[in-house]
Amino acid sequence: MNDRPIALDMRDVRKVYRVGDSDIVALDHATLSVERSEMVALVGPSGSGKTTLCSIAGGILSPTEGRIVVGGEDITGHSESQLTSFRQRKVGFVFQSVNLVPFLTARENLLVVDELGRRTGAAARERADELLDDLGLTDRSKNLPSQLSGGQRQRVAIGRALMNDPELVLFDEPTSALDTELGAQVMELIRSEVTSSNTAAIVVTHDERITDYCDRSVNIVDGKLQAA
Amino acid sequence: MRLALRELVRRPARFVTATLILTVIAILLMFLGGLLDGLIRSTTGAVRAQDADLIVYSDTSQASFLRSRIDPATRAVVEEVPGVFEVGGIGVVQLGARVPGNGPRDLANVALFGYELTPDGVPDPPAPGTAWADEVLRDDGVEEGQTIALGPARSPITVAGFVEDTSYLGQGGLWAEPATWRAVLARNRPDARLGPGVFQALVVRVEGASPGEVAGAIDAATGSTETLTVDAAISELPGVEEQQSTFNQIIGVTVVVALVVIALFFALLTVERTALYGVLKALGARSRTLFLGLVVQAVILTAIASAVGAGMVLVIDRLIPPGSIPLYVAPSRLVLSAVLLVLAAIVGCAFSLRRVLRVDPASALGSSS
Numbered sequence A: 001m002n003d004r005p006i007a008l009d010m011r012d013v014r015k016v017y018r019v020g021d022s023d024i025v026a027l028d029h030a031t032l033s034v035e036r037s038e039m040v041a042l043v044g045p046s047g048s049g050k051t052t053l054c055s056i057a058g059g060i061l062s063p064t065e066g067r068i069v070v071g072g073e074d075i076t077g078h079s080e081s082q083l084t085s086f087r088q089r090k091v092g093f094v095f096q097s098v099n100l101v102p103f104l105t106a107r108e109n110l111l112v113v114d115e116l117g118r119r120t121g122a123a124a125r126e127r128a129d130e131l132l133d134d135l136g137l138t139d140r141s142k143n144l145p146s147q148l149s150g151g152q153r154q155r156v157a158i159g160r161a162l163m164n165d166p167e168l169v170l171f172d173e174p175t176s177a178l179d180t181e182l183g184a185q186v187m188e189l190i191r192s193e194v195t196s197s198n199t200a201a202i203v204v205t206h207d208e209r210i211t212d213y214c215d216r217s218v219n220i221v222d223g224k225l226q227a228a
Numbered sequence B: 001m002r003l004a005l006r007e008l009v010r011r012p013a014r015f016v017t018a019t020l021i022l023t024v025i026a027i028l029l030m031f032l033g034g035l036l037d038g039l040i041r042s043t044t045g046a047v048r049a050q051d052a053d054l055i056v057y058s059d060t061s062q063a064s065f066l067r068s069r070i071d072p073a074t075r076a077v078v079e080e081v082p083g084v085f086e087v088g089g090i091g092v093v094q095l096g097a098r099v100p101g102n103g104p105r106d107l108a109n110v111a112l113f114g115y116e117l118t119p120d121g122v123p124d125p126p127a128p129g130t131a132w133a134d135e136v137l138r139d140d141g142v143e144e145g146q147t148i149a150l151g152p153a154r155s156p157i158t159v160a161g162f163v164e165d166t167s168y169l170g171q172g173g174l175w176a177e178p179a180t181w182r183a184v185l186a187r188n189r190p191d192a193r194l195g196p197g198v199f200q201a202l203v204v205r206v207e208g209a210s211p212g213e214v215a216g217a218i219d220a221a222t223g224s225t226e227t228l229t230v231d232a233a234i235s236e237l238p239g240v241e242e243q244q245s246t247f248n249q250i251i252g253v254t255v256v257v258a259l260v261v262i263a264l265f266f267a268l269l270t271v272e273r274t275a276l277y278g279v280l281k282a283l284g285a286r287s288r289t290l291f292l293g294l295v296v297q298a299v300i301l302t303a304i305a306s307a308v309g310a311g312m313v314l315v316i317d318r319l320i321p322p323g324s325i326p327l328y329v330a331p332s333r334l335v336l337s338a339v340l341l342v343l344a345a346i347v348g349c350a351f352s353l354r355r356v357l358r359v360d361p362a363s364a365l366g367s368s369s
């Protein structure tokens, strides 16, 4: 247990959205731990709270109740600017829709993470080239997103999520925009990157087949987690 | 910040329209400023050129040379006032001048001064019957050594040489010794003729005292004068304040238009970028960084517009025929206009600040469509 420290520890997290006069419970006493280099599939129907869970784990949304610790840092009481700095250092996101910066090349889309955060310069450029190589994008590094295929864009987004060497990477339906075959390729890439970079990962999906690439699956229904 | 610069370089097309509009505004602003400067310059040159501290008019003249009379007795009183160092008489007559080679109705407007103390850039008075001519009269065909005929009496004045920036109420300055001026005045404006030793006004150099106090002392001693500092005399010239306030209002409105253009353009751009800003915030971008990028883009656009505008106004200045409109393009005016535009750009961006702050990084996740 000790050689695989906990990367994410969520305890009794509740998220209630208030819409008009009614409360929507998007997450209900969710408790989840993910270890380093462990990959957890989060499976559930639409509206069950998957995106909400990822947003809270990644520090872009504050919970109504509960405690969240990522890589030893308790972010429960963090201010907005503390959360910004936390995201720079410890989390990677791959969004449901591919959101690359349209006027930056593939390589620059990775480097943007460094420019917004630590500004390590040469070290960041080295890391970007390494990631692009792993992702099979070396010969596409100077292409703009509009000059890449859907699968290639998703791979750039994966590279961007790993740029800051995060403790935790959150994939929100990374393959929903891709066909089955490309989806499988991207999942294999994610699997090998997560293993080699020793980070924890949560992969959100509707798709049962994707769970095969993960170490375990967690089901979510109406904001409640249950082991598969 | 680098992101903002890259966007400018990579997607110039998005910014072209706004830059063009701002360029037109910059041209307008600089052109209007140049017109104001030109008008003021041609109105006030002769008074501005006075190398003195005070101008003494008679107290009923409302600071107009034409209505003012200072006789030798009054002058003697002024010379005795403590702090008065040097006193010179001055007078002017505004006339149409016939220039050899021009048509009979093509008169040059001149203001012939008689003077004792030399203004800035004007040498000592030349020989009787001759005068230093202002550069602007070259546009009317006036040349050195030429004799021009002044007023209905066609009084001959020979041009001894040229001086600069000495126009008076839009008329080109001619600078002669007092007797020459008095003679031309007597022959062309018999009703306004002045006896020997009588001037319209006095220019006074002060030493060892404050000009304001000396002015008060002069008026107290004579009991019949109104003494103004040179700066006050300039703003008392007919039309100066009206021109300044009218033009400054138009310039102000133009700056506001620039501000509105910037505010609208960047507000639209911010709305368009909401998704991108959400993603960047999720990746750890601070609102401050994103807003700074916006300001940097706005400042660069206005700086480019100002530079192009300044270039265009310089070209316009070359192209318009000399003497047709009183455009005077001064570097200080161009710089001032550019600074106003850049400030307008920064203020304009501020309208988008709240929107940038309010972009929610959580909007980046889960936006499936």
Ligand SMILES: Nc1ncnc2c1ncn2[C@@H]1O[C@H](COP(=O)(O)OP(=O)(O)OP(=O)(O)O)[C@@H](O)[C@H]1O
Residues within 6 Å of the ligand: A017, A018, A019, A024, A025, A026, A044, A045, A046, A047, A048, A049, A050, A051, A052, A053, B366, B368
């Ligand atoms: N900003 C919000 N305001 C109010 N309710 C919200 C908000 N965001 C999500 N919800 C609600 O919270 C619940 C969980 O939403 P969430 O986006 O986490 O679902 P999801 O499992 O990601 O769904 P999908 O598979 O469709 O992406 C839903 O009922 C949703 O309507």
Ligand SMILES: [Mg+2]
Residues within 6 Å of the ligand: A050, A051, A052, A172, B366
């Ligand atoms: Mg979702």
